[in-house]
Amino acid sequence: MLPGLKERLLGLINDPAYTPLKKEELALIFDIHPTEMPMFYNFLEELEEDGYIGKTKKGKIASPKSMGYFVGKFVAHRKGFGFVESDEEYTQDLFIPAADVNGAMHNDRVVAEITKPATDERRAEGAIIKVLEREITKVVGEFQSNKTFGFVIADEKKFNQDIYIPKKYFSGAKDGDKVVVQITIWPQAGRKPEGKIIEVLGPKGEKEVEILSIIRAHGLPEEFPKKVLEEAQKVAVPIPQEEIDRRLDIRDLNIFTIDGEDAKDLDDAISIERLSNGNFKLGVHIADVTHYVHEKSKLDKEALKRATSVYLVDTVIPMLPKTLSNGVCSLNPHEDKLTLSVFMEIDRKGNVKQYDIKETIINSKARMTYTEVSDILENDDEELKAKYSHVAEDFKTAEVLARILMDRRSKRGAIDFDFPEAKIILTPEGKVSDIKEYERRISNRIIEEFMLITNETVAEHYFWLNIPFVYRIHETPSPEKMQELGKFVSTFGYTIKGELEEVHPKALQSIINAIKGKREEEAISTIMLRSLKQARYSPECSGHFGLAAKYYSHFTSPIRRYPDLQIHRIMKEHLNNKINKKRQEQLVNIVDYASTQSSERERAADLAERDVKDYYKAVYMEDKVGEEFDGVVSSVTSFGMFIELPNTVEGLSRLANMGDDYYIYDEMTYTIIGERTRKTYRIGDPVRIKVDNVNVDLREIDFKILYKLEDRPQVEEQDKPFDEIEE
Numbered sequence: 244m245l246p247g248l249k250e251r252l253l254g255l256i257n258d259p260a261y262t263p264l265k266k267e268e269l270a271l272i273f274d275i276h277p278t279e280m281p282m283f284y285n286f287l288e289e290l291e292e293d294g295y296i297g298k299t300k301k302g303k304i305a306s307p308k309s310m311g312y313f314v315g316k317f318v319a320h321r322k323g324f325g326f327v328e329s330d331e332e333y334t335q336d337l338f339i340p341a342a343d344v345n346g347a348m349h350n351d352r353v354v355a356e357i358t359k360p361a362t363d364e365r366r367a368e369g370a371i372i373k374v375l376e377r378e379i380t381k382v383v384g385e386f387q388s389n390k391t392f393g394f395v396i397a398d399e400k401k402f403n404q405d406i407y408i409p410k411k412y413f414s415g416a417k418d419g420d421k422v423v424v425q426i427t428i429w430p431q432a433g434r435k436p437e438g439k440i441i442e443v444l445g446p447k448g449e450k451e452v453e454i455l456s457i458i459r460a461h462g463l464p465e466e467f468p469k470k471v472l473e474e475a476q477k478v479a480v481p482i483p484q485e486e487i488d489r490r491l492d493i494r495d496l497n498i499f500t501i502d503g504e505d506a507k508d509l510d511d512a513i514s515i516e517r518l519s520n521g522n523f524k525l526g527v528h529i530a531d532v533t534h535y536v537h538e539k540s541k542l543d544k545e546a547l548k549r550a551t552s553v554y555l556v557d558t559v560i561p562m563l564p565k566t567l568s569n570g571v572c573s574l575n576p577h578e579d580k581l582t583l584s585v586f587m588e589i590d591r592k593g594n595v596k597q598y599d600i601k602e603t604i605i606n607s608k609a610r611m612t613y614t615e616v617s618d619i620l621e622n623d624d625e626e627l628k629a630k631y632s633h634v635a636e637d638f639k640t641a642e643v644l645a646r647i648l649m650d651r652r653s654k655r656g657a658i659d660f661d662f663p664e665a666k667i668i669l670t671p672e673g674k675v676s677d678i679k680e681y682e683r684r685i686s687n688r689i690i691e692e693f694m695l696i697t698n699e700t701v702a703e704h705y706f707w708l709n710i711p712f713v714y715r716i717h718e719t720p721s722p723e724k725m726q727e728l729g730k731f732v733s734t735f736g737y738t739i740k741g742e743l744e745e746v747h748p749k750a751l752q753s754i755i756n757a758i759k760g761k762r763e764e765e766a767i768s769t770i771m772l773r774s775l776k777q778a779r780y781s782p783e784c785s786g787h788f789g790l791a792a793k794y795y796s797h798f799t800s801p802i803r804r805y806p807d808l809q810i811h812r813i814m815k816e817h818l819n820n821k822i823n824k825k826r827q828e829q830l831v832n833i834v835d836y837a838s839t840q841s842s843e844r845e846r847a848a849d850l851a852e853r854d855v856k857d858y859y860k861a862v863y864m865e866d867k868v869g870e871e872f873d874g875v876v877s878s879v880t881s882f883g884m885f886i887e888l889p890n891t892v893e894g895l896s897r898l899a900n901m902g903d904d905y906y907i908y909d910e911m912t913y914t915i916i917g918e919r920t921r922k923t924y925r926i927g928d929p930v931r932i933k934v935d936n937v938n939v940d941l942r943e944i945d946f947k948i949l950y951k952l953e954d955r956p957q958v959e960e961q962d963k964p965f966d967e968i969e970e
Contacts (some may be wrong), residue, residue, distance in 0.1 A: 249290070256296055256306045257331070263303035294354050294375045295330070295717065311338045312354050313369055316378075319349035319401040327355050327369065335366050344369035348432045349401040350378035374429075382406060382461040384423045385447050385940075386416045386440065395424050395438070398456055400941065404435055412439030421447050421456045447940070451671055453858055454558060461851040463553055464545075468565050471545045475564040477482055478535045478542070479571040482579060486534075487604055493584070494606040498528060499634050501611045501690055507569040508552070508561070511801040512607050513693055515641050522596065523589045523644045526606050530572045531581040532801040533812045536563070547837065550844035552803035555855040556667050561803070568802050572671060574608040583811055585697050585798075589644060593651030598700050604816060609634050616686035638686075645689040646668070656749030656791040660768055665891040667859045675863040679891045694799045695790065701810070702796035706784045711830035713806040713838050715795045717778040717787040719745060724774040731770050734912050735763045748791040765875060766926035770913060780806050780838040780845075782831070786901040805844075809837045857942040860892045864935045864944050873952065876928045879915055882909040884924055886932050886946050894944035896932065901948065902930055926949070930957065 255261055264272075275283045287304065290296045293941065294314040297307045307314045308331065310878055315337075319325040323341030337355055339347075347353050359368035385395040386408070393408040394414070406424050413639045416422050421444040428437035444459065445452035458465060467475075487950045498514045514526035536542045541657045546562050552561040573582050584603040588596045609631055618624040620636060620642055628635045638779050653659075664681040699716070705712045725743040732739065732754060751771060758764040773788065780797075787795040801807040813830065822830070874894075877887035883897040898906045904917035906924075915924040924930070929952040936945040 248286075249295075252290075253295055256304060258490060261306070261309075262413070263299050263301075263305040263309075263536065263842070265303055269304060272430055272564045279584045280804060292375070294352065294373075302594065307354065308751055311354055312372075314354050314375075315352070317344075317351045317353045318372065319344075319347075319403060321400050321403045323403055325349075325401075327353060327371070328598045335555060337367050337369045338365075339369055339371060345371045346432065347371045347374050347400065348377070348404070348436070352376040352378065360786040373378040377426075377429065378382040381441070381462075382426065382438070382458075383421065383423065383444075383456045386413075386420045386422045388413065388416070388418050394435075395422060395440075397823065398460060402704050404430055404818060406438045407435045408438060408440060412664065414440040414443060416440050416443045417446075419447050421445060421452050423459050424759070426956065429646050429770050438722070450862075453939075454555060454855060455744070456852055457854045457858065458560070461847045461854070463560050463847065463851055464549055465560060467545065468541070471541045472564055474541045474565070475566040479566045480578060482581060487579075489602070490581070491601045491603045493526075493528075493603050494579065496526065498605050498607050499578070499611055499637070500607055501613060501616050501686055504612050504614065507565075507573065508802045509574040509607075509610070510572070511690070511799050512574045512605060512696065513690075515644065516638050517640055520587065521591055523640070525587045525589055525693060526645065527587075527693055527797055527799065528574070528584045528603060528803055528934070529584050529807075529811075530574055531602065531811065531815075532563070532567070532572050532808050533815060534581050535567055535571060536808060538812060540568075546805055547840060550805040550841040551848050553848040553851055556859060557669050557673065558855075562805065563802060566605065572802050574605070574607050579604055579606050580588070583814065585700060587696065587700060589648075591647065591697070593647045593696075595700055598704070600704070600814065602815065611686075613684060613686040613690075616689070617684035620876040621686050638689075640835045641689050641693070642685060645685075645692040647794060649688065652692075652695070652751070652791070656747060658748055658752050658755060658789045658791070660755070660772055662768070662772075663887075663891050665856055665860070667856060668864075669859075671703060675859050678743065678860060678863055678892060680889070680891055688915070698798050699790075699792050699794055701798045701814070702730070702784065703794035704808070705796075705814070705817075706794050708817070710813060710822060711782060711827065711834045711843070712784070712813060713780050713834050714778070715778060715787060715797045715806070716781045716783070717789045717795075718776045718785060719788050720775050728771060728774045731913065732767055735767065737767070748788055751917075752791075762927055765877065766913070769878065769926050776844075782834045783837050800955060804841070805837060806841045809834065830845045854942065858939070861937055861939045861942045861944055864894075864934060866941055869950065870934045871931060874930055874932050874946070876924055876930060878924050879908065879913050879924065879926060881910075884915060884948070886930060886948070892944065894932070894934070894946035896946045896948045900935070900945075924948075929953070930956055 297310045315327045315329040326336040354373040355369040357369045357370045361367040384395040396403040397467045422440045424438040425441045426438045430436040496514045500512045510530040512528045549562045552562045587598045666681040668677040698790040729739045874886040874888045878885040931949040932946040935947040
């Protein structure tokens with residue numbers, strides 16, 4: 244079928260002005276060749292099976308919406324009811340009562356019919372009539388058994404049905420073990436799903452077992468297949484002289500890396516100098532992974548399957564075997580390495596005046612950490628300056644350029660949220676010793692800015708060459724979300740400038756700047772972030788809203804991200820004049836699949852990383868039940884408030900447990916209001932809490948709000964802050 248046919252066809256059928264047509268009429272509209280007609284009709288049948296189109300009684304093709312159907316993903320609630328998130332953008336979710344779930348499970352793709360239309364007071368209600376696709380086929384949970392049968396209670400809170408396990412499928416699992424279950428019979432009215440245990444992970448509660456449970460729940464591949472490891476060993480060979488000869492040799496340049504203390508996969512290095520005209524020459528040198536990972540090789544297929552490396556506190560699930568990621572590809576100091584380099588001349592306003600992209604060979608002169616470079620620049624550390632005297636001046640030049648680039652991005656409207664990120668510190672035995680807010684110092688900002696400008700330069704270059712490419716996009720937020728945000732910020736006296744239909748990043752940036760350091764900063768920043776779409780990969784270059792960039796890609800991390808590896812391959816083919824018309828057509832499908840796969844695996848990795856951090860946070864707080872801390876309201880919902888402590892640990896204060904009044908949630912202002920006292924809580928309010936309960940199994944922490952800090956009782960001795968209690 245023609246590239247983009249699905250999007251164009253669905254665009255026509257979902258157009259409000261569309262009148263149902265026969266399949267033959269659609270074939271004429273899309274100029275389908277007679278020889279391709281059977282394929283086109285099969286294509287329509289597949290779309291119907293997947294719920295994207297429907298057929299009228301007369302056999303005409305129509306949109307599901309026009310036929311009264313609601314198609315989308317079912318999001319279950321632990322109490323049995325759920326919601327269907329529509330395929331159509333800007334459509335409100337459909338509420339599904341527990342009695343009308345009809346065997347659908349969390350994340351299933353379903354068709355529902357509306358039973359009660361929406362009103363001003365409540366959303367539409369419906370019933371699921373068909374499950375189109377089962378999303379979850381394997382479940383991780385706790386096994387419980389008796390003599391004749393057993394069942395598994397899923398770790399996923401939204402999977403609200405126990406899975407029945409016949410005795411012959413116990414697979415050696417013992418009572419209380421964490422297991423992986425393959426579902427064999429899907430749930431029906433009045434009947435639980437059935438399954439068989441395919442892997443026993445170990446006793447519930449053990450750290451290694453709990454982390455492994457999270458890895459399995461998100462479908463993260465852990466061990467590399469034997470043939471992939473063998474291939475990695477074969478390609479990890481010394482660089483042949485003929486390869487060195489065909490590249491630009493820059494081993495004499497003052498090139499260095501700056502990474503975290505624990506990083507072993509060093510995929511980016513930089514060089515910098517000040518030119519006689521006052522401009523800067525920035526070189527960003529990225530590991531040439533595609534020299535070792537060839538298209539359609541076992542390594543490439545495995546890398547695409549994984550699409551990203553996953554960092555789970557003290558565990559890394561790499562995209563590539565360590566032979567490559569930590570070895571031959573990693574830009575380790577004082578070793579010759581193959582790279583793809585972007586040289587940019589940047590003026591004193593941060594504009595790239597000219598650039599060059601080359602296949603290179605480098606030899607890094609220093610492996611620096613963020614802490615070391617920041618200590619040199621921020622604290623003028625004499626010992627470190629002496630130790631790294633051969634590159635110390637380059638750090639100062641890098642800081643000057645980075646600040647220019649920061650200013651340039653700020654002027655064009657880039658949005659920079661400064662939400663704290665957790666750094667979980669473990670003992671050598673793997674126990675949580677501390678949780679801190681991750682420091683984002685000047686060296687972190689330098690590398691961020693240099694990678695950003697490089698990614699933009701590469702994306703713009705290949706956009707204008709009109710070569711298929713993988714872009715990193717962040718779409719403009721929907722008008723509906725901006726209207727909701729506008730109403731919310733107006734309660735604080737702010738307005739979003741310009742047209743909400745096509746809001747400019749500057750409009751949101753100006754609000755972020757206006758609220759800096761003010762009490763409402765947390766509230767507005769949080770709601771604003773929720774109003775934005777998620778960034779993703781796409782073959783279409785539609786710009787990056789958050790960065791206020793017209794062109795953006797991910798080029799700088801090919802060891803740990805597949806999109807970067809894929810565009811490296813395209814770039815090298817172009818540099819060597821290997822992209823002809825036939826190859827261009829092949830690349831259209833290649834970048835389309837790489838974009839979709841990478842976006843999906845990135846989401847899974849993000850969720851797994853969050854779940855592991857939540858587990859460690861719950862373990863850390865388990866022995867602090869009864870202790871008191873100061874925190875800030877970080878989120879409000881209809882059932883309670885989330886409170887964040889200075890160390891980024893978050894807990895829930897349930898409205899049902901707030902005994903001083905009956906509290907009501909105001910959806911428009913994201914405020915909790917006491918019915919009798921009229922006491923209010925909103926995002927950003929500083930509060931005093933007591934740790935009420937910790938459930939490590941569910942990774943839940945419950946707080947009890949004692950009082951707002953502005954209502955702090957007068958005491959002779961000031962309450963100790965969090966860090967002093969820890970000491």
